[in-house]
Amino acid sequence: MKPCLVVDNSKTIRIVARGNPEDLKFAVEEAGDGYNVLWERSDEGQSVVVFCANEDQPSLMNKSIPVGADEYLTKPFGREIVQSKLAQVGIL
Numbered sequence: 001m002k003p004c005l006v007v008d009n010s011k012t013i014r015i016v017a018r019g020n021p022e023d024l025k026f027a028v029e030e031a032g033d034g035y036n037v038l039w040e041r042s043d044e045g046q047s048v049v050v051f052c053a054n055e056d057q058p059s060l061m062n063k064s065i066p067v068g069a070d071e072y073l074t075k076p077f078g079r080e081i082v083q084s085k086l087a088q089v090g091i092l
Contacts, residue, residue: 002026002027004029006031007031007032007037007052011032018030020083021086024086048070048071048090049069050069050072050085050089051065051072052072052075054075070089071085073085
């Protein structure tokens, strides 16, 4: 199974969001702070990172790429959008 880290400050959102990658047979883990995850990565360049933010947080989306995200999603998003983003970054 491919690893997938679902990151959001809301535990509820993490529980809901992990369903998409689990359905796609990813081994899912969770974390609560996206920027700390990006800054503390020990596998820089080896994992694909798709950062998620609210629609009303464009500054967070713009900051995510320079600190290590490969792509980003805006909430709310559905299964098709998740699959599309994972395909864009080459892991589907």
